[in-house]
Amino acid sequence: MKAKLLFGIVLIGTLMSSCYTEVIVEDEFIEDSAFNTDLVLQSYDLWYVDINHTRGNGEVPFLQRAFTISFDNGVVYANNNIVGIGKTGNGLGIDIGYYSTLKGAVEIDHDVDGPWLLEVFAVNGNAIELYDGRSNTSYFLRGYKRNNFDYDLVFYDNINYFIQEYDAWEKVFTSEEGAINDFDNENFLQFLPGFFRSSIDAVGTPISNLQWDFEGDYQVYDVENDETLKTLTLAYDFMDNDYFELYVINDSTIELYHPDSGTIYEFRGRGYQQYLKSGKGSEAKKRTKTSNPIMKVKRKRNK
Numbered sequence: 257m258k259a260k261l262l263f264g265i266v267l268i269g270t271l272m273s274s275c276y277t278e279v280i281v282e283d284e285f286i287e288d289s290a291f292n293t294d295l296v297l298q299s300y301d302l303w304y305v306d307i308n309h310t311r312g313n314g315e316v317p318f319l320q321r322a323f324t325i326s327f328d329n330g331v332v333y334a335n336n337n338i339v340g341i342g343k344t345g346n347g348l349g350i351d352i353g354y355y356s357t358l359k360g361a362v363e364i365d366h367d368v369d370g371p372w373l374l375e376v377f378a379v380n381g382n383a384i385e386l387y388d389g390r391s392n393t394s395y396f397l398r399g400y401k402r403n404n405f406d407y408d409l410v411f412y413d414n415i416n417y418f419i420q421e422y423d424a425w426e427k428v429f430t431s432e433e434g435a436i437n438d439f440d441n442e443n444f445l446q447f448l449p450g451f452f453r454s455s456i457d458a459v460g461t462p463i464s465n466l467q468w469d470f471e472g473d474y475q476v477y478d479v480e481n482d483e484t485l486k487t488l489t490l491a492y493d494f495m496d497n498d499y500f501e502l503y504v505i506n507d508s509t510i511e512l513y514h515p516d517s518g519t520i521y522e523f524r525g526r527g528y529q530q531y532l533k534s535g536k537g538s539e540a541k542k543r544t545k546t547s548n549p550i551m552k553v554k555r556k557r558n559k
Contacts, residue, residue: 314391423527
């Protein structure tokens, strides 16, 4: 049962000081006035959609696509891409529709997905639940101010989506240190849902002219007791596997460190795929619950 509570100005102070926990506690229904509901929604600049805590088998399409959502004086914004997050729309993302508040609920008129009525519950000081009664589905959102938003969390929690947001990754740097190995010859990588491709075409080749020489399965791993390290394996169809430590340099550059040879590679994204409110891109891109396998290793790259 969801406990009902008169949710007023006092709780806003609590919202600003309490911490989000991974355990979803008993929710408190915001039932005082439409004004207080709006005040809660605007108490944070950015609400991170914690997709792994979604409950139910239904779907609210614009929440399923978004990494963050924001409510700003009647306008709804969303960051549907990791690339550009923090810069697009002054950090809020793109304008996706309008909203108005009721007692304990928000009506969202999405530019493409149409009208949605979602109930609003307080989970704790900086987390809310948006509940869609039609599909019996709940989304849990964590609140942040723009100046303390955890960008590392977004990149590393969603790195599988990030590496798929470019049509290809072009090698732009290879360290002098490191033993010669076969990966030295591969100048382009492409990550698609379920598999990868690579090319030995010359740096600067137009993406449309690339010949994909190799392909296979890939897997991103979380590393035990190291939240800012991911590892990557490339399992070639007809070759040995390659293993890398994967680092995010910025929203267009990644570093792959090859422990077996001691070589550092940098790749820059080309062909950015922006997911807007509609169209092929937004239909193809949908966040789902993910859980990377955990690898028990120690980082080898000394920074």
